[in-house]
Amino acid sequence: MSYQLDFASLVPYLPEFAAGVWTTIELTIISTLGGLALGTFCAQGRISNEAWLRRTCACYIEAVRNTPFIVQLFFIFFGLPALGLKMTAWQAGMIAMIINLGAYSAEIIRAGIEAAPKGQWEAGKTLGLTRRQIFMHIILPPAYQRVYPALVSQSIIVMLGSAVVSQISVEELTFAANFVQSRSFLSFESYMLAAVIYLVLAILMRQAFGLLKCIAFKNPSL
Amino acid sequence: MVQFTDWDILKNLLLAARWTILLSLLAFAGGGLFGLILTLLRSMRNTFITRVIQCYVEVFQGVPLLMQLFLTFFGLSLLGIEVDAWTAAILSLTLFSSAFFHDIWRGCIEALPKGQWEACRTLGFTYMQTMRYIIVPQAMRMSIAPTVGFSVQIVKGTALASVIGFVELTKAGTMINNAVFEPFKVFALVALLYFVICFPLSVLARYLESKNHVTR
Amino acid sequence: MSLVSLDEVHKYYGENHVLKGVDLRVNAGEVVSIIGRSGSGKSTLLRCLNGLEEYQQGAVIVDNQSVENDDYKLRLLSRSVGMVFQNFNLFPHMTVGENVMLATKLVLKKSVTESRQLAEELLAKVGLADKFDAYPGNLSGGQQQRVAIARSLAMSPKVLLCDEITSALDPELVGEVLKVLEQLKEEGMTLILVTHEMNFARDVGDRVVFMNQGKVWETGPSDEVFANPQTDELKSFLAAVR
Ligand SMILES: Nc1ncnc2c1ncn2[C@@H]1O[C@H](COP(=O)(O)OP(=O)(O)OP(=O)(O)O)[C@@H](O)[C@H]1O
Numbered sequence A: 001m002s003y004q005l006d007f008a009s010l011v012p013y014l015p016e017f018a019a020g021v022w023t024t025i026e027l028t029i030i031s032t033l034g035g036l037a038l039g040t041f042c043a044q045g046r047i048s049n050e051a052w053l054r055r056t057c058a059c060y061i062e063a064v065r066n067t068p069f070i071v072q073l074f075f076i077f078f079g080l081p082a083l084g085l086k087m088t089a090w091q092a093g094m095i096a097m098i099i100n101l102g103a104y105s106a107e108i109i110r111a112g113i114e115a116a117p118k119g120q121w122e123a124g125k126t127l128g129l130t131r132r133q134i135f136m137h138i139i140l141p142p143a144y145q146r147v148y149p150a151l152v153s154q155s156i157i158v159m160l161g162s163a164v165v166s167q168i169s170v171e172e173l174t175f176a177a178n179f180v181q182s183r184s185f186l187s188f189e190s191y192m193l194a195a196v197i198y199l200v201l202a203i204l205m206r207q208a209f210g211l212l213k214c215i216a217f218k219n220p221s222l
Numbered sequence B: 001m002v003q004f005t006d007w008d009i010l011k012n013l014l015l016a017a018r019w020t021i022l023l024s025l026l027a028f029a030g031g032g033l034f035g036l037i038l039t040l041l042r043s044m045r046n047t048f049i050t051r052v053i054q055c056y057v058e059v060f061q062g063v064p065l066l067m068q069l070f071l072t073f074f075g076l077s078l079l080g081i082e083v084d085a086w087t088a089a090i091l092s093l094t095l096f097s098s099a100f101f102h103d104i105w106r107g108c109i110e111a112l113p114k115g116q117w118e119a120c121r122t123l124g125f126t127y128m129q130t131m132r133y134i135i136v137p138q139a140m141r142m143s144i145a146p147t148v149g150f151s152v153q154i155v156k157g158t159a160l161a162s163v164i165g166f167v168e169l170t171k172a173g174t175m176i177n178n179a180v181f182e183p184f185k186v187f188a189l190v191a192l193l194y195f196v197i198c199f200p201l202s203v204l205a206r207y208l209e210s211k212n213h214v215t216r
Numbered sequence C: 001m002s003l004v005s006l007d008e009v010h011k012y013y014g015e016n017h018v019l020k021g022v023d024l025r026v027n028a029g030e031v032v033s034i035i036g037r038s039g040s041g042k043s044t045l046l047r048c049l050n051g052l053e054e055y056q057q058g059a060v061i062v063d064n065q066s067v068e069n070d071d072y073k074l075r076l077l078s079r080s081v082g083m084v085f086q087n088f089n090l091f092p093h094m095t096v097g098e099n100v101m102l103a104t105k106l107v108l109k110k111s112v113t114e115s116r117q118l119a120e121e122l123l124a125k126v127g128l129a130d131k132f133d134a135y136p137g138n139l140s141g142g143q144q145q146r147v148a149i150a151r152s153l154a155m156s157p158k159v160l161l162c163d164e165i166t167s168a169l170d171p172e173l174v175g176e177v178l179k180v181l182e183q184l185k186e187e188g189m190t191l192i193l194v195t196h197e198m199n200f201a202r203d204v205g206d207r208v209v210f211m212n213q214g215k216v217w218e219t220g221p222s223d224e225v226f227a228n229p230q231t232d233e234l235k236s237f238l239a240a241v242r
């Protein structure tokens, strides 16, 4: 092999990488929060008594789960403005990520809800709680706990998926790597560095969720 | 300027969808084969091999697929191998899916009750006999549903090959959109075609899974 | 006027006619045990009393409220009728104290301090004062069932329904739960128990109801019914369980 890898020459570009990492983190945090909220709402919609709500949520979930993220992104960023919905690339990327995680987490959370023993609903009823109170206080928290590992994995997948929003010029980590390689011609090194950073982010995210778990769920595992 | 009718758009997209399907099939086959090899290697229970495979899976599940595509594309050319988008896409999708397939299948093997192993030990089976007659048949039945489920991820993964210039469905969509500038229509159609490919697979996976639950 | 009254109650699960005209009256302060073979409709009867199951014909009146399939009315009813389940149905993500306080806070809208004080009293009463901050998953079955009793008492119900509440327990833990029931009886609580504990039914229960084929087949004061069963079905049932 004649080529010598040259990571040292990337040093001047570290600020670009840092800015990209920050945007990736920002996108991840907001989309995780938004996506899980949307997912919870749709999981509830999927088991609602209203047929139209059940059907709407099911369509949304299937549409998102059976199309590539990059197409969703292009549809939102290029397609929707044609209908008069103007947005910045950052906003489009954010929306696409939330919508994506929303659909996947809805299915995960629904599985957690459906795994609740019937007796939990009945106990809530005999205590006089409303359906909504039972759902919020009795069914939902253990449902999150049951599917927590799957939610963590899905959030990490969405973080990794954020690389794709570079394709609409959101200046996150992959965009930074593209930029640096076009300037420095160190393409392999730039992408290698970005890949390592993603890997570290994924590991850190898992750690952070692990910590959160200890804070959120104090009861013995279900 | 060429005039595109809606029919022209759809026809071109359909033609491009063939490449999406072909790429998916190749990645599925390649990833499946390589994933199988990994699973067999790991079942040898050599600590070193296990560790290496764990790292392999961790890396391919912890780095964006897009980044994997870039690295394959540019990495191979560094090694002096002239690569086209085809080779890079197939290679990286194969590696990517092998990690996931391996993870799925290992999970199925490990999900079998420990009693199965213990029963075989008391019957005097060798390790290979236990695998061959007891573990693999059961694990295989369990793994069909998630394997079909993951094939949906592969189809969607092929869309990223558009970024390195491979002309499949998504790339065709962007190219056509550049010509006709009707992004809403074009990308809706692109999404619809992906849906037509993926949805039956999703339904099949769900059906197989529910069947699995009943028989167990 | 009885606290609980059922008139000609019929209940179907699809084609399956489960309750075939049940008549029953329970007065305040009475302890009634319901016995009978598996599938005779004991649980169904109990669940019709608090609206967990709908019935198709007849009338169920509890504490002057008619039991109907109406969410709002059933929520009102839940203040009069408590229920303890065979498998406890405690909320696993809440501490023992939170389990007991949940309904007083959400339904009775009591303040946290008031709810807490009540929960502490009730837990002390079932002998679990020291478990306020424990999680159900860390308790024994007998302890969990006592928490479940405390939880339903928090709504200060007029009648407590118990469906085989000792069946899921290891034999050595049954006693501690039955002791709580005895104590409740002494305090004048109305209890309707589905039970397989014949000794308990005889010694503590005021009255026994023998269910058979979806009907109240035989009923009367506990000691009489056990000493002198009238129908062949009850005789063979008692012979079988002894
Ligand atoms: N949710 C249900 N759906 C359909 N049928 C039911 C349902 N619950 C009970 N049944 C049927 O109703 C009948 C009475 O059941 P029930 O649970 O009341 O009996 P039980 O006397 O409590 O028996 P056990 O001693 O086994 O608890 C049975 O034939 C049962 O199969």
Ligand SMILES: [Mg+2]
Residues within 6 Å of the ligand: C042, C043, C044, C163
């Ligand atoms: Mg029963």
